Amino acid sequence: MSNVPLLTLSTNNASIPQIAFGTGTAWYRGNNESDINQTLVDSIKAALQMGYRHLDAAEVYGTEKDVGEAIKQYLTESKEQRSSLFVTTKVFVGLGNVQKAADDSLKRLQLDYVDLYLVHAPFSLKEKFGVTLKEVWQHMEQLLQSGKVKNIGVSNFRLQDVEELLSFAKVKPCVNQIEFHPYVNAQSKELLEYCKKNKILIASYAPLASIIYHKDGPVDPIIEELAKKYGKSHVHILLKWNMSKGNVVITTSSKPDRLKSYLTVGDEDFKLTDDDIRKIDEAGAKLYFRKYWTEEMGGKTSH
Ligand SMILES: NC(=O)C1=CN([C@@H]2O[C@H](COP(=O)(O)OP(=O)(O)OC[C@H]3O[C@@H](n4cnc5c(N)ncnc54)[C@H](O)[C@@H]3O)[C@@H](O)[C@H]2O)C=CC1
Numbered sequence: 001m002s003n004v005p006l007l008t009l010s011t012n013n014a015s016i017p018q019i020a021f022g023t024g025t026a027w028y029r030g031n032n033e034s035d036i037n038q039t040l041v042d043s044i045k046a047a048l049q050m051g052y053r054h055l056d057a058a059e060v061y062g063t064e065k066d067v068g069e070a071i072k073q074y075l076t077e078s079k080e081q082r083s084s085l086f087v088t089t090k091v092f093v094g095l096g097n098v099q100k101a102a103d104d105s106l107k108r109l110q111l112d113y114v115d116l117y118l119v120h121a122p123f124s125l126k127e128k129f130g131v132t133l134k135e136v137w138q139h140m141e142q143l144l145q146s147g148k149v150k151n152i153g154v155s156n157f158r159l160q161d162v163e164e165l166l167s168f169a170k171v172k173p174c175v176n177q178i179e180f181h182p183y184v185n186a187q188s189k190e191l192l193e194y195c196k197k198n199k200i201l202i203a204s205y206a207p208l209a210s211i212i213y214h215k216d217g218p219v220d221p222i223i224e225e226l227a228k229k230y231g232k233s234h235v236h237i238l239l240k241w242n243m244s245k246g247n248v249v250i251t252t253s254s255k256p257d258r259l260k261s262y263l264t265v266g267d268e269d270f271k272l273t274d275d276d277i278r279k280i281d282e283a284g285a286k287l288y289f290r291k292y293w294t295e296e297m298g299g300k301t302s303h
């Protein structure tokens with residue numbers, strides 16, 4: 001079994017595994033009506049068998065059915081308890097009726113509860129879904145009360161969105177899942193400080209952006225140098241940099257060997273020094289690149 005570090009959530013001191021298997025982007029289908037994607041089911045089962053315990057899903061990915069099927073098969077075959085897994089999902093198109101969206105997600109996941117339920121994005125809630133953030137959050141708090149979700153949080157919230165939410169939240173979000181890699185690090189500084197102050201854990205998606213979505217950028221030489229210095233892959237260095245800042249990382253691959261190797265990133269025998277981290281920070285600050293939720297995608301995360 002792997003030694004993925006566990007972090008603690010502020011709401012009820014629950015443990016959250018620091019490395020998660022993502023079922024968006026590369027697996028995205030966008031259609032909840034379609035049949036099971038057997039390749040994804042097999043990949044999730046393989047991930048669980050090798051030690052992943054944290055799965056990241058969302059209503060809009062169209063992958064909740066596959067996540068549910070993989071979990072059901074894995075728990076039956078391994079005889080493990082549901083409580084050994086940490087399942088995150090998110091609501092977006094269902095924000096106009098959060099209670100129904102959560103019930104629909106639970107049905108697709110074949111689960112009685114999810115460990116973490118996130119508001120997928122704060123953008124244009126009134127225009128798109130006819131609701132305010134305050135109304136949405138009240139429903140999230142009710143879901144928490146009902147036990148259908150064990151923890152509540154947000155995703156893609158900018159500093160001003162978190163500030164607005166904290167002005168009326170009875171229960172603070174325990175997680176903000178955001179795009180986080182060296183090319184957004186400098187721009188996210190204030191947000192990260194504010195979240196830390198308010199005990200909101202950062203979960204990083206697109207942690208590999210500098211080698212997947214924007215190659216040949218200014219961090220490549222230092223990532224290469226550190227990969228050689230520690231005898232690790234570029235992916236290991238990028239994930240370790242992110243985890244060293246205290247963040248959860250969400251990544252994915254359909255290649256079992258790669259997935260297995262990423263589980264070792266948290267091992268204590270491999271550490272980046274403060275100087276290594278500073279060098280990656282400085283190189284990353286030379287470029288601003290964001291993959292998701294740009295203005296063209298209907299988002300507003302550009303700085
Ligand atoms: N809350 C939100 O709005 C968002 C959440 N997410 C979540 O985060 C997860 C991860 O996001 P990604 O952008 O996919 O993250 P990522 O930066 O980890 O990239 C993953 C991609 O890298 C590829 N890859 C992995 N290892 C590789 C290697 N050694 N060499 C070459 N390619 C490699 C994989 O095949 C996959 O396509 C998603 O599956 C989803 O669950 C993603 C985007 C937005």
Ligand SMILES: O=CCc1c[nH]c2ccccc12
Pocket residue numbers: 024025028058060061092120292
């Ligand atoms: O969660 C990540 C990005 C994403 C991919 N497809 C959609 C659809 C609607 C909202 C977000 C996303």
